[in-house]
Amino acid sequence: MGRGVSRRPEYTFLANAGNGRHGWLRLTPAYSAHLVEERLCAYERTHRVLDPFCGTGTTPLIAGYFGFEATAVEINPFLAWLSRVKTLRYPESVLTQTLNMARSIVQRRSELCTAPVELPPIHSIERWWDEDALHWLASLKATMLQGCPDDDLSTYLIKVAFARCVIQLSKAAYHHPSVSFRDTHQLNLNLMSYDALFLQEVEWVAQSARENPVCEPRILCQDARELERLNEKFDLVITSPPYANRISYIRELRPYMYWLGFLSDGRTAGELDWQAIGGTWGAATSRLKQWSPQLPVDDTVAEVADAIRKAHPKNGTLLANYVLKYFEDMQRHISSLKRVLNGGARIHYIVGNSSFYGIVVPVEQILARMFRVHGFEFVRVSCLRKRNCKRELYEYEITGTYIGA
Numbered sequence: 001m002g003r004g005v006s007r008r009p010e011y012t013f014l015a016n017a018g019n020g021r022h023g024w025l026r027l028t029p030a031y032s033a034h035l036v037e038e039r040l041c042a043y044e045r046t047h048r049v050l051d052p053f054c055g056t057g058t059t060p061l062i063a064g065y066f067g068f069e070a071t072a073v074e075i076n077p078f079l080a081w082l083s084r085v086k087t088l089r090y091p092e093s094v095l096t097q098t099l100n101m102a103r104s105i106v107q108r109r110s111e112l113c114t115a116p117v118e119l120p121p122i123h124s125i126e127r128w129w130d131e132d133a134l135h136w137l138a139s140l141k142a143t144m145l146q147g148c149p150d151d152d153l154s155t156y157l158i159k160v161a162f163a164r165c166v167i168q169l170s171k172a173a174y175h176h177p178s179v180s181f182r183d184t185h186q187l188n189l190n191l192m193s194y195d196a197l198f199l200q201e202v203e204w205v206a207q208s209a210r211e212n213p214v215c216e217p218r219i220l221c222q223d224a225r226e227l228e229r230l231n232e233k234f235d236l237v238i239t240s241p242p243y244a245n246r247i248s249y250i251r252e253l254r255p256y257m258y259w260l261g262f263l264s265d266g267r268t269a270g271e272l273d274w275q276a277i278g279g280t281w282g283a284a285t286s287r288l289k290q291w292s293p294q295l296p297v298d299d300t301v302a303e304v305a306d307a308i309r310k311a312h313p314k315n316g317t318l319l320a321n322y323v324l325k326y327f328e329d330m331q332r333h334i335s336s337l338k339r340v341l342n343g344g345a346r347i348h349y350i351v352g353n354s355s356f357y358g359i360v361v362p363v364e365q366i367l368a369r370m371f372r373v374h375g376f377e378f379v380r381v382s383c384l385r386k387r388n389c390k391r392e393l394y395e396y397e398i399t400g401t402y403i404g405a
Helices: 033-040 058-066 077-087 092-111 131-147 153-168 191-208 249-259 266-275 283-290 299-311 316-340 363-373
Strands: 049-051 070-074 218-221 234-239 341-352 354-356 359-361 376-386 394-402
Touching: 033 058, 033 234, 049 058, 058 070, 058 077, 058 234, 070 077, 077 153, 077 218, 077 249, 092 131, 092 153, 092 191, 131 153, 131 191, 153 191, 153 249, 249 266, 266 283, 283 316, 299 316, 299 359, 299 363, 316 341, 316 363, 341 363, 363 376, 363 394
Parallel strands: 049 070, 049 234, 070 218, 234 341
Antiparallel strands: 341 394, 354 359, 376 394
């Protein structure tokens, strides 16, 4: 399955770059607005939409633009904040106020530029930013905190622009929280030029915020394994859960999360990753070594985990536990999901398979079987695209209909 399928970049985060609010901040695992638009076009506006793994908010934002009532759930507090900010309605008066606020911040920052600054506790922070960039970012953040009301529409847009500066001034490759770094940041700027960059980013963010959604979605910072707490029913689910590939959202998002105050230390980062499905960064890794299944294990999952365990004498057990926990968490999610669906509700799950030590984990087939076990019918798996990594890795779409209890 999947042979001859192209990479289809129009379905990935690449298609979101420069696309209004969708291009505010990059998250590599994100799917594109185009993919969601294609699916929503097939449904009446009376359908109530749920995204239980909303990430940067692509599904709820498109649903809001199309006039659907939508609710989105995200366990990462920064992503929940970003999704909320991206899906709000911004009156023209707020956009004007945002530009004026940004100019005021720059003026006050320049007056206080010699004052001591406090840097976020990012490990090896000097790898990320050079001394001038660090001083400017820290002084701008301190000025923002003094002059911007925290729960204010203009402040939200200012913070998005600041986060864009954080990554643009970094030495991280491709303006992205990558594991690779350049010797110097890509922009050779002085302090006055940094101020100009910030004002430019504020103007771009404000301009892209002009197209308001018809309906503001409801964004909740919550666990997708506890959806029954929503106390509402839905007719349509469009989502993409974390893939079983050990990619840590906390690791990718940490520059934003530290600078904007969502993280204060490595222990907190590890704890947040442990709470998420598929997270294994920091303390989450050590906990995973001691973890054991609490629910019955699917036969295919057990076979794959056993093969991974035997494939590597040192790390095989850790990665086998990772696979076991991933599918147990997804089983809890699906069990919770059906409690908030109306009979006849449709699902669209974008998922990727994975591979450890050459052993392919058929995530799409395992999850499709879980949906069938939990009362979904007409469950189908289709291959969407080839991913830009190992030759055996593809992206799939699982569709189906919840018949009801």
